[in-house]
Amino acid sequence: xxxxxxxxxxxxxxxxxxxxxxxxxxxxxxxxxxxxxxxxxxxxxxxxxxxxxxxxxxxxxxxxxxxxxxxxxxxxxxxxxxxxxxxxxxxxxxxxxxxxxxxxxxxxxxxxxxxxxxxxxxxxxxxxxxxxxxxxxxxxxxxxxxxxxxxxxxxxxxxxxxxxxxxxxxxxxxxxxxxxxxxxxxxxxxxxxxxxxxxxxxxxxxxxxxxxxxxxxxxxxxxxxxxxxxxxxxxxxxxxxxx
Amino acid sequence: xxxxxxxxxxxxxxxxxxxxxxxxxxxxxxxxxxxxxxxxxxxxxxxxxxxxxxxxxxxxxxxxxxxxxxxxxxxxxxxxxxxxxxxxxxxxxxxxxxxxxxxxxxxxxxxxxxxxxxxxxxxxxxxxxxxxxxxxxxxxxxxxxxxxxxxxxxxxxxxxxxxxxxxxxxxxxxxxxxxxxxxxxxxxxxxxxxxxxxxxxxxxxxxxxxxxxxxxxxxxxxxxxxxxxxxxxxxxxxxxxxxxxxxxxxxxxxxxxxxxxxxxxxxxxxxxxxxxxxxxxxxxxxxxxxxxxxxxxxxxxxxxxxxxxxxxxxxxxxxxxxxxxxxxxxxxxxxxxxxxxxxxxx
Numbered sequence: 001x002x003x004x005x006x007x008x009x010x011x012x013x014x015x016x017x018x019x020x021x022x023x024x025x026x027x028x029x030x031x032x033x034x035x036x037x038x039x040x041x042x043x044x045x046x047x048x049x050x051x052x053x054x055x056x057x058x059x060x061x062x063x064x065x066x067x068x069x070x071x072x073x074x075x076x077x078x079x080x081x082x083x084x085x086x087x088x089x090x091x092x093x094x095x096x097x098x099x100x101x102x103x104x105x106x107x108x109x110x111x112x113x114x115x116x117x118x119x120x121x122x123x124x125x126x127x128x129x130x131x132x133x134x135x136x137x138x139x140x141x142x143x144x145x146x147x148x149x150x151x152x153x154x155x156x157x158x159x160x161x162x163x164x165x166x167x168x169x170x171x172x173x174x175x176x177x178x179x180x181x182x183x184x185x186x187x188x189x190x191x192x193x194x195x196x197x198x199x200x201x202x203x204x205x206x207x208x209x210x211x212x213x214x215x216x217x218x219x220x221x222x223x224x225x226x227x228x229x230x231x232x233x234x235x236x237x238x239x240x241x242x243x
Numbered sequence: 244x245x246x247x248x249x250x251x252x253x254x255x256x257x258x259x260x261x262x263x264x265x266x267x268x269x270x271x272x273x274x275x276x277x278x279x280x281x282x283x284x285x286x287x288x289x290x291x292x293x294x295x296x297x298x299x300x301x302x303x304x305x306x307x308x309x310x311x312x313x314x315x316x317x318x319x320x321x322x323x324x325x326x327x328x329x330x331x332x333x334x335x336x337x338x339x340x341x342x343x344x345x346x347x348x349x350x351x352x353x354x355x356x357x358x359x360x361x362x363x364x365x366x367x368x369x370x371x372x373x374x375x376x377x378x379x380x381x382x383x384x385x386x387x388x389x390x391x392x393x394x395x396x397x398x399x400x401x402x403x404x405x406x407x408x409x410x411x412x413x414x415x416x417x418x419x420x421x422x423x424x425x426x427x428x429x430x431x432x433x434x435x436x437x438x439x440x441x442x443x444x445x446x447x448x449x450x451x452x453x454x455x456x457x458x459x460x461x462x463x464x465x466x467x468x469x470x471x472x473x474x475x476x477x478x479x480x481x482x483x484x485x486x487x488x489x490x491x492x493x494x495x496x497x498x499x500x501x502x503x504x505x506x507x508x509x510x511x512x513x514x515x516x517x518x519x520x521x522x523x524x525x526x527x528x529x530x531x532x533x534x535x536x537x538x539x540x541x542x543x544x545x546x547x548x549x550x551x552x553x554x555x556x557x558x559x560x561x562x563x564x565x566x567x568x569x570x571x572x573x574x575x576x577x578x579x580x581x582x583x584x585x586x587x588x589x
Contacts, residue, residue, distance in 0.1 A: 053476070069328060076482035088477030090470045100463065101470050105482035108463075152482055 002064075004029050004156055004187050005050070005080075010058035012042070012049040019045040021211045022058075027156060027204075032178060032188045034219065036195035037208035038231075043191040044085055046208075047158050050189075051075060051082040063155065077105045081154030085161045087145040091134030095125055098133050098144055102151030111151065118147040121177055139170035146177070150186070157181065158189040163197065175201055199223040247434045252552040258441045258510075259524075260548020261448035262503045266525025267532065267540040268455065269496040274534050275472035276492040277485075278393050279385055282400045285522025286407035287373055287500025289515055292508035293415045294501075295369040296422035303356035305414030306372050307349045313379035314341040320382060341382075345375050362423055370501050377497020381489055389485060404519070411515035419512035425505065444506045451499065452541065464491060524551070524566060531573050 005027040012020040020042045027033045035043050049056035052072040060067045062080050070078070090098050099118060103111035119126040122143040128136060133144055142162055149157055159178070163171040171194070178188055179201050192198035199205055202219035207228055215222060222228055266284055273281045290306050297304040318341035325333055348371050355364060384403050388395055426439030458465040471478040471488035479485060500522075507513065507521070528547050532540030547566060554565040 051480070071484075072479045073482050073484045076480065082480055084476070084480065088474050088480060090473045090477055092473050093466070093469060097466050097470075101466055101478070101481045101483065104463065104467055148481060 002029075003027060003061075004031075004063060005189065006059075006061045007050065008059045010046070010049065010056055010060065012045050012054055012056050014045075019211055020049065023208075023211075023213055025206060025213070027187050027189050029155075029187055030182055030185060031204060032182050032190060032202045032219075033204045033206070034190040034192060034195075034198040034202035035206045035208055036192055036198055036222075036228075039193065041208040042211040043208055044160055045211075047082060047160050047189070047191055048084075050158065051080065053082075073105075076152055076154075079153065079155035080158070081149040081152055081156065082158045083142075083145045083149045083160060083162065085164065087141050089133040089141060089144060089148070092132060094130050094132055095136070095144055096129040098148050099125070099151050102148035104152075106151070106153055110153070114151050114153060118150055121150070121180065122147055139166050139173075142166060142170075142174060146174075150181075154186060156187045156189060158191070160191045161193060162190070163192065163194045171197065195228075196223075248556070250433075250435055252556055253549060254435055254437075254441070256549030256552030257545060258444050258548070259551060260545035261444050262507060262521070263525045263528050263547050264541040264544035265448055265451060265499050265503050266522055267528035267544045268452070268537055269499040270522075270525055270529040271532060271534055271537060271540050272468075272472075273492045273496045274529070276468055277381075277385060277389065277396070277489045279396045280393075280400055280526075281496055282397075282404040282519075282522070283380070283407050284496060284500050284525065285518030285520070286404060286411060287377060287497045287518070288504040288507070288521050289411055289415075289513055289518035290376065290407070290504070291369050291373045291501025292422065292504030292513045292518075293411070293420055293515065294372055295365050295505045296420040296508050296513075297415065298352070298355065298360065298365040298368060299362065299423050300420070301357060301359045303353065304369075304372070305410075306376065307345075307352040307368075309410060309414070310372050310375040310379065311342070311345040311349050313376060313383060314345040317341045317379045317382040320387070341379070348372060348375065362425060365422075366425070366505055369505060370498055373501035374494055374498050377493045377500075378490060380497075381493035385493075386486055386489060389489065408516055408519065411518075415515045417515065419514045419517075420508065421512050422505070422508040424509040440506070440509050447502065447506060451502070455495075455537075468492065520563070524548075527566060527570055530570060533577065 003026040005025070007023060007025040010020060010023045011018060023046060035046070037043055045054060048054045050060055052067065052070065052075050062075070062078060065078070067075060090101065099115055100111065103114055106114065124140055125143055125147055128140060133141065136144060146159070146162065162174050166174070175197055178190065181188055190198055190202060199219045199222055205217065205219040205222040206213045207215040207222060215225065215228065266288070270281055270284055273279055294304040294306045318337050321337040321341065322334070348368070352368055352372070355368065380403060384399055385396065388399055424438070424440045426443045429436055429438040431437070459469055467478065467483045468488050468491055470481065471483060471485060475485060478488070504513065504518070524547055525544065528540050528544035531543035547569065550569060551562055551566050555562040558565065
């Protein structure tokens, strides 16, 4: 399988402080890849840099093309989408306008169809389509942020902490939808502190610590790793094998 | 004071206030989208007015040449930015927008310059010329600074204002000019006399406000502009280019400025530097609106116009002082009401 996204030897720095050091990462087609790690490990920084929000030293290729010279907007047009941790919604505009703008780079005729798909995925958004985004609950805002990103017809959707601050029942819903996305042909790069849930649905996983990947492999293997379990999953596996 | 005088002053105030409203709206728009406090807004007013007046009196306005010169610089900027990945299509588009278009407009202006064309032609050409200047101005002065702080943008804005004012003196001279009325004739209602020009001012202001409202509420580009104003990063993640939003904002601001100038210049004599003070009054309205609220800005602009009209009756020497003093209580109240605001970092 050829990789949809491939990152090699990536460094991201805030001034002189390197927040991400020589990271390599691959996301294949129809794959959910997760990056787990503690708060401050550099996960959000890495996603921002892949999206072009922060400058990245190293190589990022998407769908076979080097992204180095492309702006955020061009990366969006190529099919790379990011749902940032803070969601960055248009809070004074209604749900429908937020979604419509998500398809800014898409043909109008296709945008209509995408909106129906998003509403099918998140029926709650359809009920609230005339409500201002800023007045939605946290879970609904997360759905809207994902919906807006999906309106751009991404090939790869990067999700930054989609479960942060949400009720468990909504978290379950969002993780279910992430697996549905994979089934519909969208790859997902998922950054999560809720490692247990993320590893359960992911195909591949990377464990990040202090700006570096310390472990990578199949998500099921990572989940079974005792060291990972102890530090990130909050429990010990019975009879888990050490990688 | 009798009622007739009061009505006269009110009428006068509303006519001026309508213009300030348009300018205030443009300022709010540009600030919300690009974080630029558009001090040269006043130059758009004078450029529009004096280009119109020059054309109508059979002179060649220098602004048409300025547009071509600025377009050439903008083209050079485009080339420089794209130097590492030159696409044929990109270059062709840049040449068309930055050089061919202003060249055509310059040719048309030269053709009409000697022969006192009809009012409609003068208006169209003036709007076109100033619109191009506005667009190129964004490309040259503000787009390269888009990522910097509000303060840097403000300093650039002051610089642009001084440069444009100086060029205005060069193009139009120190003499004031008046232009022909867009709509002549007048009628009276009771003791009030409405000239065709004041009706034009009301009509165009209302049409523009309704037009802007429809543009922002219904069209994709209007919504994209609002989105950029609400959340710049969110807009970029949706694929909306900040530069596109900036271009639309500057285009609207320059057209609004030029149109305001064309509406005022038949009523008052305008000089190359008159725009600054007119723009500042729109700015007072925009500040009262907190640089975010469009309706509040429009209402405040009418208020500014009326205060100005009454103070010019009672204490004409102090009329500017009184108008600008309005800012002090407003800023005081705002600073008490609002918590400390940190500058947005992105």
